C-alpha cells in the first residue's frame with residue numbers, strides 16, 4: 612500500500628526500495644522522474660512535446676520509498692530528474708530539458724534569436740530561484756502581498772513578445788519550466804489563501820489556458836485535489852509532530 616501522500620501518474624508504475632535497477636548503460640535512454648516532482652515533470656513534458664515517447668523510456672521513482680541503487684548508480688544527489696543517455700547521466704531539470712531539446716529530434720523548444728535566448732536563460736534561472744523561493748516563502752505569511760511582485764513580473768514579461776501567448780512568443784522551455792510550478796502553487800493559493808493569481812493579470816490567465824491545451828503537458832498533470840492536499844501537507848503542516856509524516860512530506 613502506498614503512503615496517503617504518494618501518487619502514481621499517467622505512465623508506468625514507480626520503482627521503490629523493493630525494485631531492481633534497470634540494466635543501466637545498455638543503450639536505452641532513460642528519464643528517471645517522479646510523478647510528484649515539478650522538476651521531473653519539466654523533462655517529461657519536453658520528451659512528450661518532441662515526440663520522444665519511443666526514444667526516451669520513463670523510469671518513475673517512488674520518492675517516498677526510494678530504491679538505494681538510485682543514489683548509488685544514477686544520481687549521487689539522489690534527486691529527480693536524471694537522464695541516462697549515451698553512457699552518461701545528466702541531472703538538474705533545466706540542464707536536462709536543454710539537453711533533450713538540443714540532442715534529440717522533434718520541434719525545437721528554444722529560439723535562435725539572441726535577445727530571446729538571453730531572456731530565456733534569465734527566466735529559466737528565475738523560475739528555479741527567486742520565483743519559487745518567494746512564492747513558497749509567502750505561504751508562511753501573506754501570499755497575496757508577498758508574491759504579488761513575482762506574479763506581476765511574469766505578467767509584464769508575457770507582454771514582451773506578441774507573436775504568441777508564451778514567454779518568448781512561441782512555446783519554449785521557459786513555459787515548461789514555469790508551468791509545473793504554477794500547476795502546484797496556483798491551486799494552493801486559491802484553495803488555502805483565496806488568492807487568484809490570474810485576477811488583473813490577463814496575460815498570465817491566457818498563458819495558463821494555452822498551456823493546458825498542450826497535450827504534452829496536460830498528460831503529465833497531477834490531479835488538482837491531490838496537489839492541494841500534497842502542497843498543504845508540505846508547506847502548511849510543518850509543525851506536525853509525526854516523524855513519519857515529516858518524512859512523507861519532504862519530497863517536493
Ligand SMILES: N[C@@H](CCC(=O)N[C@@H](CS)C(=O)NCC(=O)O)C(=O)O
Pocket residue numbers: 647648649650651674677689690691692702703704705739861862863
Ligand atoms: N534543482 C533540482 C531540484 C530537483 C529536486 O528538488 N527534485 C526533488 C523532487 S521535486 C527530489 O528529487 N528530491 C529527492 C527526494 O525527495 O528524495 C532540479 O532543478 O532538477
